[in-house]
Amino acid sequence: MAPFRSHPFDDDKLKEECGIFGVIGVADASNFVALGLHALQHRGQEAGGIVSYHPDHGFNSARRFGYVRDNFTKPEVMDTLPGSLSIGHVRYSTAGSKGATAIRDVQPFFGEFSMGGCAIAHNGNLTNAAALRRELIERGSIFQSSSDSECIIHLMARSIQKTLSERIKDALRRVEGAFSVVAMTRTKLIGVRDPLGVRPLVMGRLGDSGWALSSETCALDIIGAEFVREIEPGEMVVIEGNKVDSTRPFAPAKPRFCIFENVYFSRPDSIIGGRSVYETRRQIGVELARETPVEADLVCPVPDSGTPAAIGYSQESGIPYAMGIIRNQYMGRTFIEPTDHIRNMGVRLKLNVNRALIKGKRVILVDDSVVRGTTSRKIKDMILEAGAAEVHFRIASPPTAWPCFYGVDTPERSKLLAATMSEDEMRDWIGVDSLKFISLDGLYRAAGEAAGRDAANPKFCDACFSGDYPVAPSDKIEEGFQMKAAE
Amino acid sequence: MAPFRSHPFDDDKLKEECGIFGVIGVADASNFVALGLHALQHRGQEAGGIVSYHPDHGFNSARRFGYVRDNFTKPEVMDTLPGSLSIGHVRYSTAGSKGATAIRDVQPFFGEFSMGGCAIAHNGNLTNAAALRRELIERGSIFQSSSDSECIIHLMARSIQKTLSERIKDALRRVEGAFSVVAMTRTKLIGVRDPLGVRPLVMGRLGDSGWALSSETCALDIIGAEFVREIEPGEMVVIEGNKVDSTRPFAPAKPRFCIFENVYFSRPDSIIGGRSVYETRRQIGVELARETPVEADLVCPVPDSGTPAAIGYSQESGIPYAMGIIRNQYMGRTFIEPTDHIRNMGVRLKLNVNRALIKGKRVILVDDSVVRGTTSRKIKDMILEAGAAEVHFRIASPPTAWPCFYGVDTPERSKLLAATMSEDEMRDWIGVDSLKFISLDGLYRAAGEAAGRDAANPKFCDACFSGDYPVAPSDKIEEGFQMKAAE
């Protein structure tokens, strides 16, 4: 099973925009970073970059479009990245920027300062970047990319602090929004999380001498590093040799970790808040079965992301679990869409229904979320064409009705099915016998909050479901975005 | 889920050597062949080839190393393959031959005869090819490849028959062993299965005017073709326009279909003998649970091929099913093995244990087969390192103790764990608390033979388990292979 975040209809999914990874204290650190980024590939599949530092060779970097495995395994690339200190980044390129110059937008970003070089990789999104960028250009900064994250480097260049660590603090105090940052100087590996801790960041021990920072624990596993702890919201760690220095550069705040990391973004074998992500997802299925029961013959996941919740639904409901939809595992992003002539023949490139199994059955399909809804319609068509008697959709998250501004690629609000339709209207539009979502309280329970969501003090950022944005999206508001009216 | 035949430790699996596909009667037939081969990629991942015929452009071919999706989707390749008649082939290159000349070994093979051209794609293995090749060279034939399948073309060239169809019959009557063949002339699509029907071949209807031949039904699904029927053992079909002509060129024989297609080779969404392969595999799990019960907390598949049997085992035993091992879905064949330095850190490139789930649990691991056993040891190490209390292996096939000579890449006999050890010895060598295989009778029951295996008249070829070879491997015997002593 390969139950990660990839999905046969990727264009109808929310997309995490980045994964970050850093290593200090072991020879050939960039090789570990490559492995770590490979394990984080589900967080960003369009491009990746690695920077390393070696006393004899200085800072070196390589940035490439495509998968980590296709770029950062070649000797001609890796041999240019020597040293025992290295950081890296995987990303989605946002719509439209994958053109001739976009390689400039691939992180880590690098700056040469009078006290030495510094590379930075950023996961998240700055909500005041447009305003900062305008100000910096007016003061004489030359931007090399269209990425908002580059602001951090220029803010550092303008800082009057004497050390790079202090300049990072200075810079991050100026930015707003969600950010987990991994940075490196010639001697230090640095990790920071924003005050709300929206995006994840964890620390691991690598052998006797090394340390790693990673978006998720699964990337510690791949390099054989031991998971030590999460970097806390608002914390900055500076690692040099065997010393880990922790400070709190920001004003204190109540944490609001992204709940969608539990639903879909993170890998099922990662650990968040001390719990297996797989187990949280299975528990979502259990909650879903309790909240939205239905009589049926089979519970089938929409592969691969619906699998853990489908297992939980089956176990709670007693309805047998089955692989009703099979995914072509050799599917790559490079397969050209067939011509109309061929498509009209009924080609099914990505998924195939296990028709001998489905025929005449009442089928419950468990999927992780509904974004535009277009995928759900296609899957329903396939299942009915194969002769299913009934089709019931069960969704492992509440209706996605609001865009995310904290580092996730969401369609604009008008494209979100749940922003314009009620649950019944969605059911009819998709064309299934029933469609049910888990409640927000149910989701909180599955994520370990036995009492459900405390509206006065919610533990997670759930803005995509609730419209409750913990940091005001100021750039977007300036562009005209309408916040949810106060209730 | 992507529960096909791929496996994170592919070097410890039996490998099907080929998939074949052909289409007649639709525009751009080669595009359909490319899609069909893509759906058959699990049968051969090293190389592929497509031949097409167009009245204005004659026969054209393209042969490439690598995945179908990476080669046969490019316009610069597909535009060279016009016409409404096309066949194709995917294959493994056998050990050592993937060098400068090996592209010559990639099928389909092509021959120009006085009555026109003919292309042939072959799935299976000829057991008298070495002797035939010697004879043909002595009579003046020039071989272009090291492939035994090329004999068929030269036997056709020597035939005195007036039509290509008759020459194919002439040639195939001379060969021994296992073969499913798809061939094409300028006007006809031809399919043949050997008298025992060891390898599969099915026929489908494509729209109103077209026909397809395929190794498996899942490749009919991808192009929207309707599954019509299997080509029968010993049958030859010649398709031209809307006419399907069926003949029986060979002496009658009792069919012996390869039982390992049910266990591992075929895709779970294919239909064999009227049954879903997925359902057969789930039933194997059910039989396995009945034959080899054990007390435990979790039933976990070894991904991806153990999944259906694990589901069946869980359902029969009542022990919860869980994803205890997670596969990195971005794993490609191109990831370079880490250096020793890095490996010693404990790198786990391909699989990761869901440690929060496994810790302290008694785990049943369900895998499809044990070949060399090296993989089983590595998986056991990972599970124990993650803190499992007990590890019980349950294998969805009997011990693999004999090599296959009918188109499957098996290690030589001395490398097969079950050829040199008893079940208890294997358990100790792998180092698990228990190791149990399904019985041959149990496997036959799961495959639909309620009475189990009839030793006097077995329905399947099960030589890899039983040493009972339905066709004498004459080339191998000449090389010194020892058959099983008569009992």
Place this chain on the structure above:
Amino acid sequence: MAPFRSHPFDDDKLKEECGIFGVIGVADASNFVALGLHALQHRGQEAGGIVSYHPDHGFNSARRFGYVRDNFTKPEVMDTLPGSLSIGHVRYSTAGSKGATAIRDVQPFFGEFSMGGCAIAHNGNLTNAAALRRELIERGSIFQSSSDSECIIHLMARSIQKTLSERIKDALRRVEGAFSVVAMTRTKLIGVRDPLGVRPLVMGRLGDSGWALSSETCALDIIGAEFVREIEPGEMVVIEGNKVDSTRPFAPAKPRFCIFENVYFSRPDSIIGGRSVYETRRQIGVELARETPVEADLVCPVPDSGTPAAIGYSQESGIPYAMGIIRNQYMGRTFIEPTDHIRNMGVRLKLNVNRALIKGKRVILVDDSVVRGTTSRKIKDMILEAGAAEVHFRIASPPTAWPCFYGVDTPERSKLLAATMSEDEMRDWIGVDSLKFISLDGLYRAAGEAAGRDAANPKFCDACFSGDYPVAPSDKIEEGFQMKAAE
């Protein structure tokens, strides 16, 4: 200066179709073959192939489209070609065949016989190949290429001789036309020239232990081999160890070496018949100046092939030599033709006139030949546009009025300017003040025949000028080609 055969308007030149090279008796023989082919690149720029033999690794081959320097210098290619015996070939692909399958047409060809393998590389053209091919296919041979040269391998396979050398003789006695052949078995390097010796072939000594066979002496120079002698017309040499065995397999005939090798095909630093090709070409310029004097200010070559004759013309006439036309040396075959929009601006991709030099001058332009005449018109336009007062073309060969059927790519007869126009008509069509060709007698004198051409017993093949074909082009006659009427 780079005065080889390349020419900025290659599509208006006759094209030699092949160069061949072989080496025996030195380690890494294929590396020497690669260097030799590089020095013969002017004889065939579209594709190349090398075969080598090593006792431990057998025969290996690599065939590629493109330049030798781009393919046969890569370790991943050359490492697959071990051994101390190797042959190679460079070629033009003839019109239309550079498609998906054309790599099959790249020589050397290889055949596996009962007494071992044999590889063959052929320069020239067989005039009875079509008839031979028909016969061989009817008897059961499978052709793998569209190349006529493949007939030789199949004729060998049908031979009843016991040794490969004897089978080569058998095969070559059946073919007609022009051929220089280099072949290799597991132990022998073999060279053969047809009875008329139309195409060149020379032998060289490589260190103490090695031998080389080459189309031209310039390729011996590049590997530091000493030029020993030409293989004689009708001779076959078989080299093994230090023994060179010479035989005469064919009926005796009067030699007819291709005179165009002197005019254009061979490199100026090669030696033919004991004379420097450069010196012959300079002497052509001297004869041309004597035969076709004109008053002018400058003698300018059309670069690069007209250079030696222009030097000779200048020296004989006393008119200063000057570089009036400059060629862009970075010109590659890959530069895309400009769009009409850009072309209409007057773009000159390949040549540029040295306008400050040309303006107001009476210019003699010396070119090697006139084929279609299209190039001559373009050059005339450029020179006049730059302000030349007069333009006089002097051509270093007689009018090209007949196609070559002996291994040169010529347009069909109706496309040859001299086949349809008188000299005066050509002058007017090109639009220059005068146009003069060297006489056939003058060309023979420059090539060392003081008495000019002996019509009863001409020393050279000059069919392209005279229509006197020394071997009847039987395949072409069957297709309808009209020979020159007897006079």
Place this chain on the structure above:
Amino acid sequence: MAPFRSHPFDDDKLKEECGIFGVIGVADASNFVALGLHALQHRGQEAGGIVSYHPDHGFNSARRFGYVRDNFTKPEVMDTLPGSLSIGHVRYSTAGSKGATAIRDVQPFFGEFSMGGCAIAHNGNLTNAAALRRELIERGSIFQSSSDSECIIHLMARSIQKTLSERIKDALRRVEGAFSVVAMTRTKLIGVRDPLGVRPLVMGRLGDSGWALSSETCALDIIGAEFVREIEPGEMVVIEGNKVDSTRPFAPAKPRFCIFENVYFSRPDSIIGGRSVYETRRQIGVELARETPVEADLVCPVPDSGTPAAIGYSQESGIPYAMGIIRNQYMGRTFIEPTDHIRNMGVRLKLNVNRALIKGKRVILVDDSVVRGTTSRKIKDMILEAGAAEVHFRIASPPTAWPCFYGVDTPERSKLLAATMSEDEMRDWIGVDSLKFISLDGLYRAAGEAAGRDAANPKFCDACFSGDYPVAPSDKIEEGFQMKAAE
């Protein structure tokens, strides 16, 4: 003939570091820039870049390693560069910087300012760049490249001027050294030459609406543009629509154009100071024959750069001109150096001697310059090995005894043969019968200064010969470079 600046032993030549080109006022301007850069390829072969601007698509850029013809002819590259305003650059990468990040060093550089974007391409070298860079970094600029030219963009960003043209002036007033600059804003094409006019820059008219700026006139020819005039030393032109605005931003100075452009860098079909470069070089040969006569049988150029001077030497001396050394025109930079084993056989990859011509002759070899002298030795060896009776070197420039700091890649002083040896010592070290250089006065005469060099007011920059640096190389002096002692 291809008599440009390339040379078979490029590592023993001074190297021009850049060529620049810009176009305004025609559709698809970047296509013209690609053609212009192709014609300037001899000025920089390692990498190239093009920027274009289109009102709908903004600024776009493409930067690539390798030849223009291989990169900027592909539709997938050129289609990303729309618009009627475009500039480009070709360059050598200086030693050691061609690593993973060096594509950042490829110009044009681009900056986004509050009043819009600006791209800049620079030919030359700034002698105070290191000091400027230190200062800018301290003030908060982030450098993206290791190129000194990037200073210009950051100086512009710090300027308080309101328009980009004024900011360019501001920036260039701060830099010292040699520079010809082509820049573009959204509406303007801008050209500037430093006060001494060390590097060339010319202007051309392209059709009715367009203008071009180019390093040399030969690149105007290729696009069919009419040569209008040179940009004058110290001049800045701003072109918008049909208006060409000329200003003089710098303090007046006496021009010192680089005399080596006449000797070697510029193409022979370019026009400098109203004279054909070819004619100047031929005249150098004439002067050389007068100054350094010797009895001999042949005058041979060292191809290709010695050709025009060899023609002049022959014409003045009456000794016949001949092609004694032939260059392999298919030589590319990609041919791997042969192994020692092969080299010891005497391989000659790049040049071949026309031995039948040379044997027994007294040969004058004309080369453009002597830098390290290693090439001269190799050529002498080849000529003697071919049996020449005497070898006389004649050099078309004075002894190169000082490095250039104005945009030419010269070895450090200790590596220059003429810096450490007298003419006689050089003759003996190279091992020839005589070695003579043209005098500095002779060179000035050939370049049009009938009276030779006026030491009080030299017309050219001739620092590489004289040690007389017109601009103090301040960064180098800070590093320890010793200027010539005052005489």
